Amino acid sequence: MNQNKIQGKKLTSEAIIADHLGRGPDMVLQPPGDGWCLSRWRQFVGSYDLPALPTPLFVVHIGGKPRVRTWMQGGWSEAFSAPSQATIVPGGLPTRWLVDGELDVVTFSPDMSAIQGTPGLEKARRMRFAFSDPLGTALTQQLLAECYEERTPERAIYIDTLLAALKAHVTYGSRQRPAEAIPTADCSAYRVHNVINSIQRNPGADHSLEDLAARAGLTSSHFCRVFKKATGESPHQFVMRVRLERAQQLLVQTDLGLGELSDTLGFASQSHFTRIFRQATGRTPSAYRRNKGSATLQ
Known part of the structure:
Protein backbone atom coordinates (compact mmCIF):
# COMPACT_ATOMS: atom_id res chain seq x y z
CA MET A 1 0.00 0.00 0.00
CA ALA A 179 24.00 30.50 3.60
CA GLU A 180 27.04 28.39 2.77
CA ALA A 181 27.58 30.43 -0.40
CA ILE A 182 27.60 33.88 1.26
CA PRO A 183 30.22 35.15 1.24
CA THR A 184 33.04 32.84 2.32
CA ALA A 185 33.19 29.07 2.12
CA ASP A 186 30.21 27.60 4.00
CA CYS A 187 29.49 30.37 6.46
CA SER A 188 27.70 33.66 5.95
CA ALA A 189 29.26 36.97 6.93
CA TYR A 190 26.37 37.39 9.34
CA ARG A 191 27.31 34.25 11.27
CA VAL A 192 31.00 35.20 11.58
CA HIS A 193 30.05 38.76 12.49
CA ASN A 194 27.83 37.51 15.30
CA VAL A 195 30.61 35.33 16.69
CA ILE A 196 33.09 38.22 16.56
CA ASN A 197 30.62 40.52 18.34
CA SER A 198 30.00 37.97 21.09
CA ILE A 199 33.73 37.68 21.75
CA GLN A 200 34.24 41.43 21.81
CA ARG A 201 31.26 41.98 24.12
CA ASN A 202 32.51 39.48 26.67
CA PRO A 203 36.14 38.46 26.06
CA GLY A 204 36.39 36.74 29.44
CA ALA A 205 33.71 34.15 28.65
CA ASP A 206 34.62 30.55 27.92
CA HIS A 207 34.89 30.88 24.14
CA SER A 208 35.74 27.26 23.40
CA LEU A 209 36.07 26.23 19.78
CA GLU A 210 33.04 23.97 20.11
CA ASP A 211 30.85 26.78 21.44
CA LEU A 212 31.99 29.26 18.80
CA ALA A 213 31.36 26.75 16.01
CA ALA A 214 27.90 26.00 17.39
CA ARG A 215 27.02 29.71 17.35
CA ALA A 216 27.98 29.82 13.67
CA GLY A 217 26.13 26.58 12.94
CA LEU A 218 29.23 24.75 11.67
CA THR A 219 31.47 21.88 12.64
CA SER A 220 34.63 22.89 14.52
CA SER A 221 37.02 22.13 11.67
CA HIS A 222 34.91 23.93 9.10
CA PHE A 223 34.39 26.92 11.39
CA CYS A 224 38.18 27.27 11.86
CA ARG A 225 38.67 27.46 8.10
CA VAL A 226 36.02 30.07 7.39
CA PHE A 227 36.84 32.15 10.48
CA LYS A 228 40.51 32.39 9.51
CA LYS A 229 39.60 33.25 5.94
CA ALA A 230 37.33 36.04 7.18
CA THR A 231 39.61 37.47 9.92
CA GLY A 232 43.14 36.32 9.10
CA GLU A 233 43.40 34.69 12.53
CA SER A 234 42.42 31.40 14.10
CA PRO A 235 39.54 31.59 16.61
CA HIS A 236 42.00 31.09 19.50
CA GLN A 237 44.33 33.83 18.24
CA PHE A 238 41.41 36.22 17.86
CA VAL A 239 40.08 35.53 21.37
CA MET A 240 43.54 36.02 22.90
CA ARG A 241 44.11 39.26 20.99
CA VAL A 242 40.75 40.68 22.15
CA ARG A 243 41.51 39.66 25.74
CA LEU A 244 44.93 41.30 25.63
CA GLU A 245 43.54 44.50 24.12
CA ARG A 246 40.95 44.63 26.88
CA ALA A 247 43.68 43.92 29.45
CA GLN A 248 45.66 46.93 28.19
CA GLN A 249 42.61 49.14 28.68
CA LEU A 250 41.88 47.82 32.17
CA LEU A 251 45.50 48.14 33.30
CA VAL A 252 45.53 51.83 32.45
CA GLN A 253 41.94 52.77 33.27
CA THR A 254 41.29 50.76 36.46
CA ASP A 255 42.99 49.66 39.67
CA LEU A 256 42.04 46.01 39.33
CA GLY A 257 44.63 43.65 40.77
CA LEU A 258 46.37 41.34 38.33
CA GLY A 259 44.70 38.26 39.79
CA GLU A 260 41.23 39.74 39.47
CA LEU A 261 41.98 41.08 36.02
CA SER A 262 43.22 37.71 34.77
CA ASP A 263 40.09 36.01 36.14
CA THR A 264 37.83 38.62 34.56
CA LEU A 265 39.39 38.12 31.15
CA GLY A 266 39.33 34.32 31.20
CA PHE A 267 43.02 33.53 31.64
CA ALA A 268 43.87 30.26 33.37
CA SER A 269 45.86 32.01 36.11
CA GLN A 270 47.72 35.22 36.90
CA SER A 271 51.00 33.63 35.84
CA HIS A 272 49.45 32.54 32.55
CA PHE A 273 48.15 36.07 31.98
CA THR A 274 51.55 37.59 32.77
CA ARG A 275 53.38 35.22 30.43
CA ILE A 276 51.00 35.77 27.51
CA PHE A 277 50.91 39.54 28.05
CA ARG A 278 54.71 39.77 28.11
CA GLN A 279 55.00 37.69 24.93
CA ALA A 280 52.57 40.03 23.18
CA THR A 281 53.82 43.42 24.43
CA GLY A 282 57.38 42.89 25.58
CA ARG A 283 56.45 44.07 29.10
CA THR A 284 54.89 42.56 32.17
CA PRO A 285 51.40 43.81 33.08
CA SER A 286 52.83 45.68 36.07
CA ALA A 287 55.43 47.44 33.94
CA TYR A 288 52.79 48.29 31.37
CA ARG A 289 50.62 49.85 34.08
CA ARG A 290 53.52 51.87 35.50
CA ASN A 291 54.30 53.25 32.05
CA LYS A 292 50.63 54.04 31.35
CA GLY A 293 50.39 51.79 28.31
CA SER A 294 53.47 52.76 26.35
CA ALA A 295 53.77 49.29 24.76
CA THR A 296 51.67 47.88 21.92
CA LEU A 297 50.71 44.36 20.91
CA GLN A 298 53.30 42.74 18.68
Whole structure:
Protein backbone atom coordinates (compact mmCIF):
# COMPACT_ATOMS: atom_id res chain seq x y z
CA MET A 1 0.00 0.00 0.00
CA ASN A 2 1.24 3.49 -0.82
CA GLN A 3 2.45 4.94 2.48
CA ASN A 4 1.24 8.38 1.37
CA LYS A 5 -2.35 7.15 0.91
CA ILE A 6 -4.94 5.76 3.30
CA GLN A 7 -7.91 3.95 1.73
CA GLY A 8 -7.23 5.68 -1.57
CA LYS A 9 -7.13 9.17 -0.06
CA LYS A 10 -3.95 11.14 -0.66
CA LEU A 11 -2.35 12.42 2.53
CA THR A 12 -1.14 15.98 2.95
CA SER A 13 2.50 16.75 3.66
CA GLU A 14 1.53 17.69 7.21
CA ALA A 15 -0.25 14.36 7.80
CA ILE A 16 2.77 12.43 6.54
CA ILE A 17 5.15 14.38 8.78
CA ALA A 18 2.90 13.86 11.81
CA ASP A 19 2.69 10.14 11.09
CA HIS A 20 6.48 9.75 10.96
CA LEU A 21 7.19 11.97 13.95
CA GLY A 22 4.53 10.28 16.03
CA ARG A 23 2.92 13.59 16.94
CA GLY A 24 0.98 16.34 15.24
CA PRO A 25 1.87 20.02 14.88
CA ASP A 26 1.49 22.36 17.86
CA MET A 27 -0.45 24.85 15.75
CA VAL A 28 -2.02 24.92 12.28
CA LEU A 29 -3.17 27.93 10.26
CA GLN A 30 -5.23 27.03 7.19
CA PRO A 31 -8.22 29.21 6.30
CA PRO A 32 -11.26 27.29 5.02
CA GLY A 33 -10.94 26.40 1.36
CA ASP A 34 -7.28 27.50 1.27
CA GLY A 35 -4.73 25.04 -0.12
CA TRP A 36 -1.87 26.72 1.76
CA CYS A 37 -1.05 25.42 5.24
CA LEU A 38 1.21 26.87 7.95
CA SER A 39 2.15 24.56 10.85
CA ARG A 40 4.37 24.82 13.92
CA TRP A 41 6.35 21.76 15.02
CA ARG A 42 8.39 21.15 18.15
CA GLN A 43 10.69 18.17 18.22
CA PHE A 44 13.53 16.89 20.36
CA VAL A 45 16.94 15.29 19.99
CA GLY A 46 17.07 12.41 17.56
CA SER A 47 17.43 11.33 13.95
CA TYR A 48 14.32 11.53 11.77
CA ASP A 49 13.66 10.06 8.34
CA LEU A 50 10.84 11.61 6.31
CA PRO A 51 9.52 10.09 3.08
CA ALA A 52 8.96 12.06 -0.09
CA LEU A 53 6.21 14.65 0.42
CA PRO A 54 3.54 15.55 -2.14
CA THR A 55 4.35 19.28 -1.94
CA PRO A 56 7.49 21.34 -1.36
CA LEU A 57 7.88 22.90 2.08
CA PHE A 58 9.13 26.33 3.06
CA VAL A 59 10.62 25.80 6.53
CA VAL A 60 11.67 28.48 9.02
CA HIS A 61 13.81 27.55 12.02
CA ILE A 62 12.36 29.81 14.73
CA GLY A 63 13.84 28.43 17.97
CA GLY A 64 15.74 25.74 19.78
CA LYS A 65 19.34 24.64 19.37
CA PRO A 66 21.47 25.77 16.40
CA ARG A 67 22.48 22.16 15.72
CA VAL A 68 20.14 20.77 13.07
CA ARG A 69 21.74 18.97 10.16
CA THR A 70 20.42 17.18 7.10
CA TRP A 71 21.70 14.20 5.13
CA MET A 72 23.42 15.39 1.95
CA GLN A 73 25.64 13.56 -0.52
CA GLY A 74 26.15 10.49 1.63
CA GLY A 75 26.71 12.19 5.00
CA TRP A 76 25.46 14.72 7.51
CA SER A 77 25.85 18.28 6.30
CA GLU A 78 28.77 20.31 7.65
CA ALA A 79 26.56 23.37 7.98
CA PHE A 80 23.93 23.57 10.71
CA SER A 81 20.53 25.21 10.58
CA ALA A 82 20.13 27.86 13.27
CA PRO A 83 17.16 29.93 14.42
CA SER A 84 16.09 32.59 11.88
CA GLN A 85 17.29 30.54 8.89
CA ALA A 86 15.09 29.01 6.21
CA THR A 87 15.14 25.73 4.29
CA ILE A 88 13.23 24.61 1.19
CA VAL A 89 12.42 20.91 0.96
CA PRO A 90 11.30 19.94 -2.55
CA GLY A 91 8.34 17.67 -3.04
CA GLY A 92 9.17 14.10 -3.96
CA LEU A 93 12.47 14.01 -2.07
CA PRO A 94 12.97 11.76 0.99
CA THR A 95 14.98 13.57 3.69
CA ARG A 96 16.88 12.78 6.89
CA TRP A 97 17.35 15.13 9.83
CA LEU A 98 19.66 15.12 12.85
CA VAL A 99 18.45 17.19 15.81
CA ASP A 100 20.87 17.79 18.69
CA GLY A 101 18.51 19.45 21.16
CA GLU A 102 15.06 21.01 21.09
CA LEU A 103 13.81 22.07 17.66
CA ASP A 104 11.10 24.63 16.90
CA VAL A 105 10.20 25.11 13.24
CA VAL A 106 7.33 26.38 11.10
CA THR A 107 6.46 24.69 7.79
CA PHE A 108 4.50 26.36 5.03
CA SER A 109 3.14 24.12 2.27
CA PRO A 110 1.75 25.73 -0.88
CA ASP A 111 -1.35 25.26 -2.94
CA MET A 112 0.30 23.55 -5.92
CA SER A 113 -2.26 24.92 -8.38
CA ALA A 114 -1.36 28.46 -7.27
CA ILE A 115 2.39 28.16 -7.87
CA GLN A 116 2.44 26.28 -11.18
CA GLY A 117 4.73 28.08 -13.63
CA THR A 118 6.04 30.54 -11.02
CA PRO A 119 9.65 31.24 -9.97
CA GLY A 120 8.80 29.83 -6.56
CA LEU A 121 8.04 26.40 -7.98
CA GLU A 122 11.22 26.39 -10.04
CA LYS A 123 13.32 27.28 -7.00
CA ALA A 124 11.58 24.60 -4.94
CA ARG A 125 12.76 21.81 -7.23
CA ARG A 126 16.03 21.47 -5.30
CA MET A 127 16.95 21.24 -1.65
CA ARG A 128 18.08 24.55 -0.16
CA PHE A 129 19.31 24.11 3.38
CA ALA A 130 19.92 26.77 6.05
CA PHE A 131 19.86 29.91 3.93
CA SER A 132 19.22 33.50 4.93
CA ASP A 133 15.75 34.82 4.08
CA PRO A 134 15.03 37.81 6.37
CA LEU A 135 11.66 38.69 4.81
CA GLY A 136 10.29 35.15 4.80
CA THR A 137 11.48 34.63 8.35
CA ALA A 138 9.99 37.91 9.60
CA LEU A 139 6.61 37.22 7.97
CA THR A 140 6.52 33.70 9.40
CA GLN A 141 7.43 34.81 12.91
CA GLN A 142 4.84 37.60 12.90
CA LEU A 143 2.15 35.26 11.62
CA LEU A 144 2.99 32.78 14.35
CA ALA A 145 2.84 35.47 17.04
CA GLU A 146 -0.56 36.67 15.82
CA CYS A 147 -1.99 33.15 15.93
CA TYR A 148 -1.65 33.18 19.72
CA GLU A 149 -3.35 36.55 20.19
CA GLU A 150 -6.97 37.12 21.16
CA ARG A 151 -9.41 36.65 18.29
CA THR A 152 -10.72 39.96 16.99
CA PRO A 153 -11.89 41.20 13.56
CA GLU A 154 -8.76 43.35 13.31
CA ARG A 155 -6.53 40.37 14.09
CA ALA A 156 -8.24 38.30 11.38
CA ILE A 157 -7.60 41.02 8.79
CA TYR A 158 -3.97 41.34 9.88
CA ILE A 159 -3.41 37.57 9.67
CA ASP A 160 -4.98 37.45 6.19
CA THR A 161 -2.68 40.28 5.08
CA LEU A 162 0.44 38.61 6.49
CA LEU A 163 -0.56 35.29 4.96
CA ALA A 164 -1.06 36.90 1.56
CA ALA A 165 2.38 38.52 1.81
CA LEU A 166 4.03 35.20 2.74
CA LYS A 167 2.26 33.43 -0.13
CA ALA A 168 3.51 36.10 -2.55
CA HIS A 169 7.03 35.80 -1.16
CA VAL A 170 7.11 32.02 -1.49
CA THR A 171 5.49 32.13 -4.93
CA TYR A 172 7.97 34.70 -6.19
CA GLY A 173 10.85 32.78 -4.67
CA SER A 174 13.56 34.12 -2.39
CA ARG A 175 16.58 35.37 -4.30
CA GLN A 176 18.88 34.73 -1.34
CA ARG A 177 21.56 32.13 -1.99
CA PRO A 178 22.20 29.31 0.48
CA ALA A 179 24.00 30.50 3.60
CA GLU A 180 27.04 28.39 2.77
CA ALA A 181 27.58 30.43 -0.40
CA ILE A 182 27.60 33.88 1.26
CA PRO A 183 30.22 35.15 1.24
CA THR A 184 33.04 32.84 2.32
CA ALA A 185 33.19 29.07 2.12
CA ASP A 186 30.21 27.60 4.00
CA CYS A 187 29.49 30.37 6.46
CA SER A 188 27.70 33.66 5.95
CA ALA A 189 29.26 36.97 6.93
CA TYR A 190 26.37 37.39 9.34
CA ARG A 191 27.31 34.25 11.27
CA VAL A 192 31.00 35.20 11.58
CA HIS A 193 30.05 38.76 12.49
CA ASN A 194 27.83 37.51 15.30
CA VAL A 195 30.61 35.33 16.69
CA ILE A 196 33.09 38.22 16.56
CA ASN A 197 30.62 40.52 18.34
CA SER A 198 30.00 37.97 21.09
CA ILE A 199 33.73 37.68 21.75
CA GLN A 200 34.24 41.43 21.81
CA ARG A 201 31.26 41.98 24.12
CA ASN A 202 32.51 39.48 26.67
CA PRO A 203 36.14 38.46 26.06
CA GLY A 204 36.39 36.74 29.44
CA ALA A 205 33.71 34.15 28.65
CA ASP A 206 34.62 30.55 27.92
CA HIS A 207 34.89 30.88 24.14
CA SER A 208 35.74 27.26 23.40
CA LEU A 209 36.07 26.23 19.78
CA GLU A 210 33.04 23.97 20.11
CA ASP A 211 30.85 26.78 21.44
CA LEU A 212 31.99 29.26 18.80
CA ALA A 213 31.36 26.75 16.01
CA ALA A 214 27.90 26.00 17.39
CA ARG A 215 27.02 29.71 17.35
CA ALA A 216 27.98 29.82 13.67
CA GLY A 217 26.13 26.58 12.94
CA LEU A 218 29.23 24.75 11.67
CA THR A 219 31.47 21.88 12.64
CA SER A 220 34.63 22.89 14.52
CA SER A 221 37.02 22.13 11.67
CA HIS A 222 34.91 23.93 9.10
CA PHE A 223 34.39 26.92 11.39
CA CYS A 224 38.18 27.27 11.86
CA ARG A 225 38.67 27.46 8.10
CA VAL A 226 36.02 30.07 7.39
CA PHE A 227 36.84 32.15 10.48
CA LYS A 228 40.51 32.39 9.51
CA LYS A 229 39.60 33.25 5.94
CA ALA A 230 37.33 36.04 7.18
CA THR A 231 39.61 37.47 9.92
CA GLY A 232 43.14 36.32 9.10
CA GLU A 233 43.40 34.69 12.53
CA SER A 234 42.42 31.40 14.10
CA PRO A 235 39.54 31.59 16.61
CA HIS A 236 42.00 31.09 19.50
CA GLN A 237 44.33 33.83 18.24
CA PHE A 238 41.41 36.22 17.86
CA VAL A 239 40.08 35.53 21.37
CA MET A 240 43.54 36.02 22.90
CA ARG A 241 44.11 39.26 20.99
CA VAL A 242 40.75 40.68 22.15
CA ARG A 243 41.51 39.66 25.74
CA LEU A 244 44.93 41.30 25.63
CA GLU A 245 43.54 44.50 24.12
CA ARG A 246 40.95 44.63 26.88
CA ALA A 247 43.68 43.92 29.45
CA GLN A 248 45.66 46.93 28.19
CA GLN A 249 42.61 49.14 28.68
CA LEU A 250 41.88 47.82 32.17
CA LEU A 251 45.50 48.14 33.30
CA VAL A 252 45.53 51.83 32.45
CA GLN A 253 41.94 52.77 33.27
CA THR A 254 41.29 50.76 36.46
CA ASP A 255 42.99 49.66 39.67
CA LEU A 256 42.04 46.01 39.33
CA GLY A 257 44.63 43.65 40.77
CA LEU A 258 46.37 41.34 38.33
CA GLY A 259 44.70 38.26 39.79
CA GLU A 260 41.23 39.74 39.47
CA LEU A 261 41.98 41.08 36.02
CA SER A 262 43.22 37.71 34.77
CA ASP A 263 40.09 36.01 36.14
CA THR A 264 37.83 38.62 34.56
CA LEU A 265 39.39 38.12 31.15
CA GLY A 266 39.33 34.32 31.20
CA PHE A 267 43.02 33.53 31.64
CA ALA A 268 43.87 30.26 33.37
CA SER A 269 45.86 32.01 36.11
CA GLN A 270 47.72 35.22 36.90
CA SER A 271 51.00 33.63 35.84
CA HIS A 272 49.45 32.54 32.55
CA PHE A 273 48.15 36.07 31.98
CA THR A 274 51.55 37.59 32.77
CA ARG A 275 53.38 35.22 30.43
CA ILE A 276 51.00 35.77 27.51
CA PHE A 277 50.91 39.54 28.05
CA ARG A 278 54.71 39.77 28.11
CA GLN A 279 55.00 37.69 24.93
CA ALA A 280 52.57 40.03 23.18
CA THR A 281 53.82 43.42 24.43
CA GLY A 282 57.38 42.89 25.58
CA ARG A 283 56.45 44.07 29.10
CA THR A 284 54.89 42.56 32.17
CA PRO A 285 51.40 43.81 33.08
CA SER A 286 52.83 45.68 36.07
CA ALA A 287 55.43 47.44 33.94
CA TYR A 288 52.79 48.29 31.37
CA ARG A 289 50.62 49.85 34.08
CA ARG A 290 53.52 51.87 35.50
CA ASN A 291 54.30 53.25 32.05
CA LYS A 292 50.63 54.04 31.35
CA GLY A 293 50.39 51.79 28.31
CA SER A 294 53.47 52.76 26.35
CA ALA A 295 53.77 49.29 24.76
CA THR A 296 51.67 47.88 21.92
CA LEU A 297 50.71 44.36 20.91
CA GLN A 298 53.30 42.74 18.68
